[in-house]
Amino acid sequence: MTDTRLDVLCIGNAIVDIIADCDDAFLEAEGLTKGMMRLIDAEEATRLYDHMGPAMEISGGSAGNTAAGVAALGGKAGFIGQVAPDQLGEFYRHDLTAQGVEFTTPAADLGVPTARSMVLVTPDAHRTMNTFLGAAQLLPPAALDEAQIEGAAVLYLEGYLWDPETPRYAMVKAIDIARRAGRKVAFTLSDTFCIDRHRDGFNELLDNGRIDILFANEAEIRMLAGAEDFDVAVAMVQNKVETLVVTRSELGAIAVRDGARAAVAAEPVDKVVDTTGAGDLFAAGFLYGYTNGRSLEQSLRIGAIAAAEVISHYGARPEADLKALVAARLG
């Protein structure tokens, strides 16, 4: 096994978030379920955009947020995902590159624009996402750079990428490359609706031992295991992976590795503004710790610190100096 060039290489949908406030009545009138992510087509994207309030655009995408978080913590991060050659695509590339993330996947001129997710934030800080996948859903296996994957200590994949068919093939190919090179493969279940859509595929990955590190929140681990009880769900899944990380919102997070279990409390937050990206940044913090020789508990702490920062403002990318934050709180 050669030296690693990157700590974490993330593959995901390259999506710009279009973030607007709304009230509960708006969600109801639009027939939207609070907290969910739904996939929409170009027509529905236009219709919804015409109805929603003034917005801000901030680069997002689950795995992209994680890559940005790893880089903000001082880690070496890469990202693979597909944008179109348009202004949104330029924003996306700029924001990752400016954060120090290696992002070399070329823009694809396929007649579809860069993906965007209309993120509706209610006064309780919950986000309801309406995603038009655009160019992201056409990421071909050929866009993968094998040497880049072989040179990353951890390959990180988002469950959302299982939705569109073409990137799914790219993901499976990337897992093969990483495993052949003796690298770790990390995977996030993304959300309960995503598990509902792809339960068989996810279980096949886990049962075949192709995932080393699994990220989930409480609802997701219960849904995957088909168990109501949290501890039962954890027990059912923990032996399928080397490391299992489960976030529990205000209850903090736990991790299980080789039968040993660590737990941390949630970091205090003055005011929760927008929960978008909490899970993505938790994964970034944990993986930064994991790839930099931190203990299981310390890695969880870094995840909790990064997640607390991102939910204190709009957008799913870090704004504060995460490196300094972690140094101050963890030493």
Place this chain on the structure above:
Amino acid sequence: MTDTRLDVLCIGNAIVDIIADCDDAFLEAEGLTKGMMRLIDAEEATRLYDHMGPAMEISGGSAGNTAAGVAALGGKAGFIGQVAPDQLGEFYRHDLTAQGVEFTTPAADLGVPTARSMVLVTPDAHRTMNTFLGAAQLLPPAALDEAQIEGAAVLYLEGYLWDPETPRYAMVKAIDIARRAGRKVAFTLSDTFCIDRHRDGFNELLDNGRIDILFANEAEIRMLAGAEDFDVAVAMVQNKVETLVVTRSELGAIAVRDGARAAVAAEPVDKVVDTTGAGDLFAAGFLYGYTNGRSLEQSLRIGAIAAAEVISHYGARPEADLKALVAARLG
């Protein structure tokens, strides 16, 4: 004089703000003067963007911010300005329209993109703006809708529009239409560098009695009058207009009309995050009061409340419910 259909119709550069944090060292390395707005060409825009950090995009433009503010306060606002038929232009139109602003100027397909301003925010919350005017600088006089101007109680113009030649003609034509219809014309001096570039033009407008309401901050009124002393500067300008409004940052603001002077303190702000738009939203609040029968002092108060809201977050458009804020604080 027929009834008015709009309270305030604003003409300005249609600009999307690309907002990023930076430190003082970055400004120094780039040779930028903190707090100024400079105009840059496409090449410099690309160069600077490549150097700056991860950003968020929020619709801006001085007069556009004022229009958004008037609408957020419950007033009837319109905007005239030119975007290109691209994604930034679509954002711009969406954000104004979603705020309830009438914006009917068509997008112009002239081979130049929608204007953008790279707003660099230092830890002291000051903003340094680098503006590529793109399609905005080509707003032709023919784009004006005469009936729309005739139907607005106040025509509001930004000094920045004096920079590019074509929109300057449009501004002068709009003033003619408004005055013939017996409407009020309001004007903001925008910034000291802008006054330096266009002192003769601005003084000609004022000396010929073509401006009814003038907005300035302390540095601007001093610069225009060529007087070091604040009271001397105010005395030199106040008789050239019906109403003079001068904002003084932490010192609040004053207004002078027919020799009578009103003053208000600044509204308290928990934490100043980004001062972009403070003057624009002050003007919005004042003009909302002015066109809705409020006293000089009450109009200043509404201006101070709107300005305090906008400097408490990133971006120059209101996020909180301004109407409710004013009702709570002013009654």
